[in-house]
Amino acid sequence: MQIExxxxxxQTLFVPELNEHYHSVKGALTESEHIFIQMGLKHSSVEAPHVLEIGFGTGLNAFLTLLTADTDQRNIHYTTLERYPVTPALIEQLTYPELICPERKDDFQALHQAAWNTDVQLTPYFTLHKVETDFTSYTFPATYDVIYFDAFAPEKQPEMWTQSLFDTLCQQLNPQGILTTYCAKGAVRRMLQAAGFTVERLPGPPGGKREILRATKHL
Known part of the structure; x- marks a missing residue:
């Protein structure tokens, strides 16, 4: 794995075996902030949302959510699923805190050092629950208000983008719950609609993808 x-x-990570990046090469921070924070978390009106992230990866989405929770003084419980955790050596080389909020570097490190499979309260407003698991076989113990669907692209990991999995995610969302993803492919949009979501195509991040998807559960 390489840092680019x-x-x-x-920065983002590049996986040569998949020929795939963890984030958009057109702007990792810009992408995460737009898709998951602005179009996802901030679009939810739930006072104390439970957030589910598919793909912890570099911890960028979690770090931005932690900072948003503290800034907005909004209690957030954040569950994140990751099958292949990034090594501590690579994490040490990532400069997200220096770029985003240098005084919170310790919080970024704490995200990665937190114990797995248990709630860890990292700030007065942010509780983390990391699960080292395969999303495709995970049994969800709770329901959620916001889902960040940040798996590798469908052509790289097709098993992560199936009708049955989107059906499950819709079932795990509370009424008015939302799911956001960078992937705006027609096949993905149709699967989300078949699962029971109302799906919007929204403008993508500045300088990045033309469109993204936001799916809302109205039942």
Missing amino acids: QTADGS
């Missing part, structure tokens, strides 16, 4: 710079100055 993206167009907005933030």
Whole structure:
């Protein structure tokens, strides 16, 4: 796995075996902030949302959510699923805190050092629950208000983008719950609709993908 710079100055990881990046090369930070925070978390009106992330990866989405929770003084319980945790050596080389909020570098490290499979309260407003698991076979113990669907692209990991899995995610969402993803492919949109979501195609992040998807459960 290799660290690469993206167009907005933030880093991503490149996986040669998959020929795939963890984030957009057009701007990792810009992508995460737009898709998951602005179009996802901030679109939810739930006072104390339970957030589910599919793909912990570099911890960028979690770090941005932690900072947002503290800034907005909004209690967030954050569950994140990851089958292949990034090594501590690579984490040490990531410069997200220096770019985003240097005084919170310890919180970024704490995200990665937190114990797995248990609730860990990292700030007065942010509780983390990391699960080292395969999303495709995971039995969800709770329901959620916001889902960040940040798996590798469908052509790289087709087993992560199936009708049955989107059906399950819809069932795990509370009424008015939302799911956001960077992937706006027609096949993905149709699967989300078949699962019971109302799906919107929204403008993508500045300088990045043209469109993203936001799916809302109205039942």
